[in-house]
Amino acid sequence: xxxxxxxxxxxxxxxxxxxxxxLEVILYRLKIVLFTLLGLGSAALAAEQSSVPLPAxxxxxxxxxxxxxxxxxxxxxxxxxxxxxxxSAAVERGHQIFSANCSFCHGSDARGGEGGxxxxxSQLVMDDDNGELIATVVQNGRPDKGMPKFDLTTxxxxxxxxxIHSMPVGGRAANTGTVDPxxxxxxxxxxxxNGPGKCTTCHSVSGDLAGIGAKYIDxxxxxxxxxxxxxxxxxxxxxxxxxxxxxxxxxxxxxTVEGKxxxxxxxxxxxxxxxxxYHSYPRHGDYPKIVIKDPLQPHLDMLPxxxxxxxxxxxxxLVTLK
Numbered sequence: 001x002x003x004x005x006x007x008x009x010x011x012x013x014x015x016x017x018x019x020x021x022x023l024e025v026i027l028y029r030l031k032i033v034l035f036t037l038l039g040l041g042s043a044a045l046a047a048e049q050s051s052v053p054l055p056a057x058x059x060x061x062x063x064x065x066x067x068x069x070x071x072x073x074x075x076x077x078x079x080x081x082x083x084x085x086x087x088s089a090a091v092e093r094g095h096q097i098f099s100a101n102c103s104f105c106h107g108s109d110a111r112g113g114e115g116g117x118x119x120x121x122s123q124l125v126m127d128d129d130n131g132e133l134i135a136t137v138v139q140n141g142r143p144d145k146g147m148p149k150f151d152l153t154t155x156x157x158x159x160x161x162x163x164i165h166s167m168p169v170g171g172r173a174a175n176t177g178t179v180d181p182x183x184x185x186x187x188x189x190x191x192x193x194n195g196p197g198k199c200t201t202c203h204s205v206s207g208d209l210a211g212i213g214a215k216y217i218d219x220x221x222x223x224x225x226x227x228x229x230x231x232x233x234x235x236x237x238x239x240x241x242x243x244x245x246x247x248x249x250x251x252x253x254x255x256t257v258e259g260k261x262x263x264x265x266x267x268x269x270x271x272x273x274x275x276x277x278y279h280s281y282p283r284h285g286d287y288p289k290i291v292i293k294d295p296l297q298p299h300l301d302m303l304p305x306x307x308x309x310x311x312x313x314x315x316x317x318l319v320t321l322k
Contacts, residue, residue: 182316185313193314219315246259248293
């Protein structure tokens with residue numbers, strides 16, 4: 001009897017417990033749905049606010065709070081610089097100094113050569129303005145990379161920088177070009193040619209330079225040939241003969257061998273004599289004694305003394321020799 005009464009009480013409680021549990025589950029699920037809806041609403045509101053542009057500041061607003069103008073956006077590192085047109089005389093001067101000191105490693109166009117990197121796209125060169133950054137490398141060298149230091153003045157390095165900066169960096173860069181080289185005075189050029197320039201020491205307008213103005217289609221090519229002493233330009237007859245460098249080598253026994261210079265570096269010197277025989281000698285410090293004769297050396301020596309006006313005037317004069 002007691003057991004039946006107890007069972008009856010338990011059976012009456014079970015439906016009540018189940019109802020309570022079902023109600024709690026429903027309330028829990030409602031909370032989850034409610035929180036989810038609130039979260040989605042907040043995210044949508046934030047996205048809508050971020051898509052609305054900020055109102056432009058009215059002209060003159062808050063001008064009293066700051067006197068510093070807004071800075072222009074910085075040029076990103078690695079961006080190709082845009083430079084103004086360069087004076088052709090300055091470019092040619094730098095070209096000749098570069099050819100005499102740098103072209104062996106970096107190539108005649110500064111785009112890389114025998115072990116030297118491309119200078120046109122060098123970050124240091126692109127950041128340089130007037131040779132101030134290039135000078136630190138040229139005058140100190142980079143021994144860790146096999147580059148010696150060069151005894152060049154800041155003015156000469158500035159000329160080299162002008163030459164390098166005159167060249168387009170790449171296909172995406174606009175060619176800044178150079179100004180018109182025919183801006184000189186032909187009469188002043190003739191006076192310089194026959195006088196202070198001492199050009200008549202090696203050249204004659206009725207001899208090797210006869211008709212030179214008609215032999216060069218490109219005036220800049222003529223200007224470059226004049227400064228270097230070499231014939232430059234594609235398809236153009238050269239009035240300046242490119243005579244080879246010669247060398248004399250004196251051995252320990254006093255014998256001297258002379259001929260056309262083939263190669264010279266810190267370890268070896270080689271030449272071809274007048275009979276066509278090839279000679280090669282190892283170098284050990286000052287031995288053997290070596291003397292090099294460069295027919296174009298007078299042109300290289302006159303570069304530091306030449307002014308831009310002299311170059312322009314000489315070019316204008318040579319153009320008239322047709």
